[in-house]
Amino acid sequence: MDILAHGLWGAVGAKALNKVLERRGATARLNPWWTGFWAAFPDLLAFTLLGISIAWTAVFGTNPFDGLRTLLPISLYPLGHSLVPWAVAFGVVWLIQKRPTWELLGWLSHILIDIGTHPAEFYPTPFLWPVSELRLNGTAWATPGFLAVNYILLLSLLYRLREHRDIKEGFKAMTNTKKIFLGLLAIVAIAGAWRTFDRHAANNIPPPEANESASTAETMAVQVFFSNNVFDPNVMECNRTYPVFRIIPRTSAVGRASLEELLKGPTAEENAQGYLTSLNDGARVNSLSIRDGVAYVDFDARLEEGAGGSCRVAAIRSQITNTLKQFSTVKEVVISVEGRVEDALQP
Numbered sequence: 001m002d003i004l005a006h007g008l009w010g011a012v013g014a015k016a017l018n019k020v021l022e023r024r025g026a027t028a029r030l031n032p033w034w035t036g037f038w039a040a041f042p043d044l045l046a047f048t049l050l051g052i053s054i055a056w057t058a059v060f061g062t063n064p065f066d067g068l069r070t071l072l073p074i075s076l077y078p079l080g081h082s083l084v085p086w087a088v089a090f091g092v093v094w095l096i097q098k099r100p101t102w103e104l105l106g107w108l109s110h111i112l113i114d115i116g117t118h119p120a121e122f123y124p125t126p127f128l129w130p131v132s133e134l135r136l137n138g139t140a141w142a143t144p145g146f147l148a149v150n151y152i153l154l155l156s157l158l159y160r161l162r163e164h165r166d167i168k169e170g171f172k173a174m175t176n177t178k179k180i181f182l183g184l185l186a187i188v189a190i191a192g193a194w195r196t197f198d199r200h201a202a203n204n205i206p207p208p209e210a211n212e213s214a215s216t217a218e219t220m221a222v223q224v225f226f227s228n229n230v231f232d233p234n235v236m237e238c239n240r241t242y243p244v245f246r247i248i249p250r251t252s253a254v255g256r257a258s259l260e261e262l263l264k265g266p267t268a269e270e271n272a273q274g275y276l277t278s279l280n281d282g283a284r285v286n287s288l289s290i291r292d293g294v295a296y297v298d299f300d301a302r303l304e305e306g307a308g309g310s311c312r313v314a315a316i317r318s319q320i321t322n323t324l325k326q327f328s329t330v331k332e333v334v335i336s337v338e339g340r341v342e343d344a345l346q347p
Contacts, residue, residue: 001113001114001117001141001150002141002142002147003040003043003044003047004040005141005150005151005154006039006040006042006043006109006110006113007036007037007039007040008036008154008158009039009109009113009154010032010035010036010037010038010039010040010106010109010110011032011033011035011036011039011158012154012157012158012161013035013039013105013106013109014030014031014032014035014036014103014106015032015158015161016157016161017030017102018030018032019161028102030102030103030105031103034103034106035102035103035105035106036106037103037106038103038104038105038106038107038110039106039107039109039110040106040110041080041106041107041110042080042081042107042110042111042114043080043110045076045079045080046076046077046079046080046081049076077123077126077237078126078129078130079129080107080110081110081111081114081125081126081127081129082111082126082127082128082129082130083108083111083127083128084128084129084130084131085129086104086107086108086111089104089107090104090108111125111127114127114138115127115136115138116136116138116139117138117139117140117141117146118138118140118141119137119138119139119140124136124137124138125138218249218250219247219248219249219250220247220248220249220250220251220254221245221246221247221248222245222246222248222254222257222258222261222326223243223244223245223246223258223323223326224243224244224246224258224261224262224319224323225241225242225243225244225262225318225319225322225323226241226242226244226265226266226270226275226276226277226319227240227241227242227275227276227277227278227315227319228241228242228273228274228275228276229274229276230273230274238310238311238312238314238315238318239314239315239317239318240318241315241318241319241322242275243322243326244266244270244275246258246261248261253288254327255288255290255295255324255327255330256285256288258323258324258326259285259288259297259320259323259324260285262277262279262319262320262323263279263283263284263285265277265279265281277319278307278312278315278316278319279303279316279319279320280302280303280304280305280306280307282302283299283300283302283303284299284300284302285297285298285299286298286299286300286338290329290330293329293330293331293332294330294331294332294333294334295324295330295332295333295334296334296336297320297324297333297334297335297336298336298337298338298339299335299336299337299338300337300338301337301338303316303337303345304337304344304345307345313345313346316345317335317345320333320335321333321335
């Protein structure tokens, strides 16, 4: 779900809970603004630096965060979107404050909502990271129908839970700090939605027609996945890779043929469109087998030569995994190098 909706749902949840507490005579209250902030926090954590980088690069032509990926030991996206870090943070704050800080439930709401509103091909929520890489296939939030229903429901609930007689009165009652925060959140939400739709279009390019000189019975279209410094300037989201289509001779060994195309790297035309690869030139596939939905692919030692750093390793794994997962027979991918699985492609 988009960041503005997350913040609003956090505020709505706090207001609704306060109504319940009020009816029960309890004195405890949740601050809707802080709850809304924590509901937006996971996306602020994951994308603020990326947003600044995009804006700065667009204006000044240089990236202020060059080299940042090598300094970050982990990606910020799973750190904010997992129940494990949230539980640790909630517990630590409880110990420090000597009481639970219920506004942090806004953060929890973000994770739970994203599990159901992110499809497997677009930021699936790593809600058990780092314990497990399990991610579910949710319903895409970035569709007009979903967005319309979501915001109609949000506005309806905000109206029912209103503390002022009208919107104008409520806006006047807000402090300047709150107005600035809400405005910035709206700007980030608009930019994020535009970026999401842009990527969604990039990931759903229809396959090209087969070469006119060869019949469709002799050729077939497959996808190979690369990073892209247009969709993701400076490739700060290491495990995000994007498909391009290749026309290959028709074969029953389509998985291996796709990997061979992947190892060729981007074409000159694809390079001009921002596509790039993290795989070494000259890497070779030793073997590929698929059993019970699991693809076991083994590469020669060239694959991991000089492949240091968690970001590059994540990109390599993403390119290989997504290229194989385009096929319905592949649900998981196990990558090995010269037969080694456990210590293969380590940062």
